[in-house]
Amino acid sequence: MYQTIDFVKQVYSSLKNSIKWQTQLDEFDIVIFGFLITFILHFILNRIRLPSRDYNQSHWSFFKSQLFMSLINYCPGVSSFLEKKKEEALKSFSHSLDKHTTNKTFKIPENGMGYDKINDRLKSWIERDSKNYYSGKVSGSLYVHKDEKFIEECQEFTKNFLYSNPMHADLWPASRQLEAEVIKMTGELFGQEKESIGMLTTGGTESILLAILAYRNWGEAEKGITQPNMVIPETAHAAFYKAAEYFKVQVRTAKVNQKTFSVDLKDLKSHINSNTICIVGSMPNFPYGTQDPIEELAAIAKKKKVGFHVDACLGGFIVAFAKEMNYGKFDFTLDGVTSISCDQHKHGLAPKGVSTVLFKTRQLRQYAFFSTATWSGGAYAVPTTQGSKTGIGAAGAWFTMLAIGxxxxxxxxxxxxxxxxxxxxxxxxxxxxxxxxxxxxxxxxxxxxxxxxxxxxxxxxxxxxxxxxxxxxxxxxxxxxxxxxxxxxxxxxxxxxxxxxxxxxxxxxxxxxxxxxxxxxxxxxxxxxxxxxxxxxxxxxxxxxx
Incomplete structure (x- = not known):
């Protein structure tokens, strides 16, 4: 210990003697000078935006990408060449889309357009487009079964809610009730028999966004996490990356077993740390249609004390009605599951776009809500990303779920x-x-x-x-x-x-x-x-x- 102190003193003495203007600085001045240098360097470094690795990018891949971008930014003629190629690509894309764009309207008509003329356009569009989506050769996209009577009745029912707005529950109590009943019926499918705690959204992406928003806010409020991350399988839906970009959450991707095409549990666990707000499992994932081991993931989430979101947007309305297929537990009856997303507009067969995000507790759901009591326009509170919205989504889902049974x-x-x-x-x-x-x-x-x-x-x-x-x-x-x-x-x-x-x-x-x-x-x-x-x-x- 004393040898260390002596060494420090010798170093200090040597540095002091080497300073030309040592006679003008005493020990206190040197301390102040060192503090100022440290402060200035800290200030500068905090404002330098150094590039960061993208998601699960390797160090070698990151190095190659930086070299690539340097060539683009600093080599003469490269940037102008790429801009030219961008314009060519934009023209090519526009041309391919323009082939199916007819009767263009560039501004509002001076005296309005007659209903007959408007309907003529509609008929021509439907006649053309229906040959595509009713061809029977489309992957996903259109899920409703071929029942013309059902489709006509659904359209007839939902049109009554075209101008309704569930945001104003006092003016449209029926829209509010439809929304609440869809949440209740969906929650009951996923183990929430007493109380369904959820929100009705415009689709799976919004459901996932709100789930991640809730986890981010929960992590900050309950655990003091200011640099949150989530651990997701490589096969998790792109909406999780979108949520990460929107809400500044780091994505840590876990590898997928190349035989089962389900998440590698060992790799997933290695990515969890003190800043992890949630992990994710799919039922099933979109790329391969395989399911992640939900029960094992729930056990991991419980042990690590993090959230666990089950993405059942694609298959929720399949697995909920086929439990004899031995898919294992995947809902709120499984301890460790804290949120689930499920789309009514896929195999729920409802019109686009409607989905539900469910939470295990009301407290967790509230972390996705928005409210302000100090706005000059008065108190304002909404459950989802939207303010005003039509009641058609809730009406379409409600009608479909009751009509099909x-x-x-x-x-x-x-x-x-x-x-x-x-x-x-x-x-x-x-x-x-x-x-x-x-x-x-x-x-x-x-x-x-x-x-x-x-x-x-x-x-x-x-x-x-x-x-x-x-x-x-x-x-x-x-x-x-x-x-x-x-x-x-x-x-x-x-x-x-x-x-x-x-x-x-x-x-x-x-x-x-x-x-x-x-x-x-x-x-x-x-x-x-x-x-x-x-x-x-x-x-x-x-x-x-x-």
Whole structure:
């Protein structure tokens, strides 16, 4: 100890002697001078915006991305070249959308347009578009069963709430009641028999946003967490990344087992720390249609004292009516589950867009509410991200749930489950293909086992009228089984086989995998994921452009 003190004194003495203006500074001056230098450096460093790694980006990938961005920013001509390419891409996207844009309106008519003329436009649009969404070859998107009488009655019922506003419960008490009853009925499906604690939203994304908002605010208020993170599987829905960006929550992604395509529990646990506000599990996940081990995840959440959100947006209305399928526990009867999201507008068969986010306690739900008592316009409080909204969402869900009933829901769910399992079995029997994991709920994803480019299969199926999703890491084709496409799945398998034979017969023609191969091939080669994401936003610009 004394040797250490002597060493420090010697160092201090040497430094002091080396300062040219030592005769002008005493010990106190040097301390003050050191404090000022430290303060200035701290001030400067806090204001330097150093780049940060993106989500689960490796250090090597991060280094490559920074090198890539340096080349873009500082190499002569690169920025102007990229701007030129952006404009070309925007024109290309706009051109493809413009082919289906007719009778454009650029400003409000001076004297208004006649009802007959307006309805003529409507008829032409429906006649054209219905050939796409009623083709029976669409993955997901349209879930309602083919019952024209039901659809007509639902439209007739919901139109009465077109101008209602549940925000003003005193003026539209019926809208408020519909919303509360939809929450109650949905909560009862997920183990909330006494009291359903939830909110009605516009879709799964808003439900997930509100769940993460609640966890963020809970973490700060109850645990003093100011730099929150959530741990999610790689397969968790993109809405969780959106919530992270909106609410400044760090995303920690856990790996997925490449055989089961469910989350790796060991890897997930390794990401949890004192700043973790919640973990996530899917029932099922969107990319592969496989379910995460919900019971094990609930045990982890309970032990670590963090929230646990079950994302049942895609399959909630399937698994809730098919508990004989031995999916295990996945609802509030399972200790550790603290929130659940479930979409009525998917296999609940309700019109778009309506979803429910449920919470285990009222206290947790309140952390997602917004209220202010000091606004000059008066006291203001809303449960979701919206203020005023139409009552159509609640009305559509309420009508659908009452009209269909539990028995019919169970029958329809069984049809979807059996079709999904059978489809996975048939695709696995194709030598060139392999189904990702063991999907048993409502969607299937398959990948190539050999030299066949799976995106080329997608290219051929698209030319035959199929509207399918593609996945990456691994490259695959995803189809969500619905009441609209369930009758065409046999044809789907046959056309997959035909596509493989066509690719084998013309290997050079299908080497690159069409548009999807070009898209994913390009984005995967761009080292910086944020740059690649910004490139994709060009499509959104074109969607909003007339």
């Amino acid at each position: 539990r028995k019919r829901y169970a029958e329809l769910s069984k049809q979807i489950i059996n079709a999904t399992i059978q489809l996975a079995k048939q695709i696995n029997e194709i030598p060139e293909l392999e189904v990702c994991g063991q999907p048993r709920i409502n969607c299937v994803c398959f990948k190539s086992k050999g030299n066949i480019n799976v995106y080329s299969i997608h290219q051929i199926l698209t030319s035959k009228g199929w509207n399918l999703n593609t996945t990456q890491n691994p490259n695959g084709i995803h189809i969500s089984v619905t009441q609209q496409n369930i009758q065409n799945l046999k044809q789907f398998v046959q056309e997959i086989k035909e596509a493989i034979q066509e690719i084998k017969a013309n290997p050079s023609q299908y080497k690159k995998g069409g548009d999807m191969g070009a898209l994913y091939g390009t984005t995967q080669k761009i080292p910086d994921s944020k740059f690649a994401g910004n490139a994709l936003k060009l499509y959104l610009d074109s969607v909003l452009k007339l």
